[in-house]
Structures are given as structure tokens and as C-alpha cells.
Amino acid sequence: MYPVTLTGPRLTLREFRADDLDASMAVVGDEEVVRTLSFDVRDRDTQALRLGQDIARARTEPRPDYYLAITDGTGTLVGFARMGLGRDRSGELGYAIRHEDWGKGYATEAATLMIDFGFTTLNLRRVRAACGPDNHTSQRLLARLGFTPDGRIRNHVYANGAWRDSLLYSLPNHQTEDEPREYVGTVRIEGRPEIRFKVSARSGPEARALAADRYGEGIISVWNEEDARRRR
Template identity: 50%
Template sequence: MYPVTLTGRDVTLREFRTDDVAASLAIVGDDQVTQWLAFDRHDQAATRAMIDGVVKRAQDDPRTEYYLAATAPDDELIGFARLGLSGVKAAKLGYAIRADRWGKGYATDVARQMVTFAFEQLGLHRVSAAIGPGNAASIAVVHKLGMRYEGRLRDHVLTKGTWRDSLLYSVLVQEWTA
């Protein structure tokens, strides 16, 4: 399915464009944000490569991921969300919001839109999220979405040269629609 545009309460999710590199660098180039992601801080070249890859993969048929830019009401790019299709009717959810926009409910809006899209448009059965144990804000987001804690993934993410555990949460379609 291409292109995808999802409109939430405060945030619109849309396909990335090649001109999103500078705005994306404010997110993936920030140590404060990337401390919670599965990759280290990016420089301009790495950000360009990331966006070029996202734009190219959006054209794949079938799609293996939905990596969408999150924009605020003023159309400013403030984050992103990703659904990585990870198996039979399942996806892994990820999201990030620019640090200066934290605490405004954007992450919850973004995550809710992606889970709704996963179940209502893609017909998936399960969505999971792996979160760093110290990321209390993201843990609060998945709790708001009704995701259930499943366990700890030991040494799950290599970031800044160190292995980090992740806490695994998930929601099933019948729990989402209840």
C-alpha cells in the first residue's frame, strides 16, 4: 500500500520524502533521542542514506515496512514511526519524537495511529514493541495503548558499543478492538 497518510489527534503520519533529511537529522542526530533507539546517533551522510533507503523501500511490493514521517499541525517534521512486518500477520512497532517536542502526547498519538493502521488496514494479528528498560516515557505510551508486558530480551540492542536489554510488550487484534 503506497502512499500512506494517517491523521491522528495531533500528528499526521506520511511517507518520507528525500527533502526530509535536514529535519530528520534533528531527531536521529540527537544523542538524547537515539539513546532509546536501536542505532547510534547519525551524521548528515548516515541520515541521507537512511532517508534514501526508507523512500526506496516504500516502493517495494510487497512492503516489508511502513516507515512514516510524523508531522505536527504546523507540518513540521517532529518524529517518525515504523512498523516492521516481522512474520505472519505480525509487526514490530518503533517510534521517535524530537526531544524538544517530548511530553506533548505526540508519541502516544503516533503509536496509536500505527497500531490502528496495523490492525484495521493491514489486517495484522499482533504488534510488539521492544523498549529499553530505562525508557519510562515509552513504557507509559505502550501501557496507554493496552500493550502487555511479555518479558525481557537480554542483550537485545547494541548501542554506543554496549549491549542493552529490551522489555517486550505486545497487543493482539482482539485486545485492541475490545
């Protein structure tokens, strides 16, 4: 999907352009901002290369992520927001705001726009996020948005010359939780070889009950492929 524009009460999220280079340096070139991110401070040449790659990537099909510029009411670039696309209809949220605009609620508004876009337009089942253990501002923001903690990864990010742990969070799309999903299973019917089946159901127990109604009581196993991959 290209181009994408998301509009909120005070902010607009839009595709990056080549003329965003100078303004973007206030984010990626600021040590105070980058201190909590997953990459080192960038010089202008490095950012020029990365910006060109980001702009080109936005036009690929299928699109791997939505990396958008955050602009205020004057059209000034004040940060970025990203929704990376993973398997099983999952997304990974990221954001950053330039230092002079901290404390204005811009990160909250931009993150809300990205989450709404992910759930309503991209039909994601869940959105994940990660932040450093010392990034208490981001932790409070994620809590306000409804994210719940999922755990901690040791030595997850190498940036600014050191390894850093990450705290993991997730937010389910409650509107899709009751949607039927495909379950597969195996059944043994007397006098016949073991066979594999598929049923559409909202839960494992419902899938087993539907399979039993259809094939009898010889159900050996029932599972959802998405859940099975997540447990591996």
C-alpha cells in the same frame, strides 16, 4: 501499499521525502533522542544515505514495513513511526519524537494511528514492541495503549558502544481473535492408512470436535501451524 497518509487530531503520518533530510537530523542526530533507540547517532551523510534507502524501500512489493514521518499541524517533521511486518500477520511498532516536542503526547497519538492502521488496514493479529529497561516513559506509553509485558531479552541491542537488554510487549487485535483459523491434524480410520486433514475453527478444542464429527474418534493430533511455529 503506497503512498500512506494517516491523520490524527494534531499529527499527520506520511511517507518520507528527500527534502526531510535536515528536519530528520533533529531526531536521528540528537544524542538525547537516540539514547533510547536501537542505533547510534547519525551524521548528515549517513542519514542522507539511510533516508534514500528508506524512501526506495517504501515502494517495494511486498512492502516490508511502513516507516512514516510524523508531522505536526504546521507540517513540521517532529519524529517518525514504524510498523515492521513479520510472519503470521504480526507487526512491530517503533517511534521517536524530537526532543523539543517531548511531553506533548505526540508519541501516544502517532503510535495509536499506527496501531489502528495495522489492525484495520493491514489486518494484523498482534503488534509487538520493545524498549530498554531504563526507558520508563516508553513503558508507561505502551501500558496506556494496552500492551502487556512478554518478557526480557538479554543483550538484545548493541548501540552507543554497549549491549542493552530489551523488554518485550504485545497487543493482540481483539477484533480478529474469534476469526476461524485453519487447523490441520492426523486421523487413523479403521482399515485405512493414517490420513491428514484440515478444518476451519476458532480454537483447538473446536477443531478436534469438528474433526471427530467428520472422521470419527480416531483423531491422533490437531494443531494450528501459526501456534506451532510460535512455540518453537
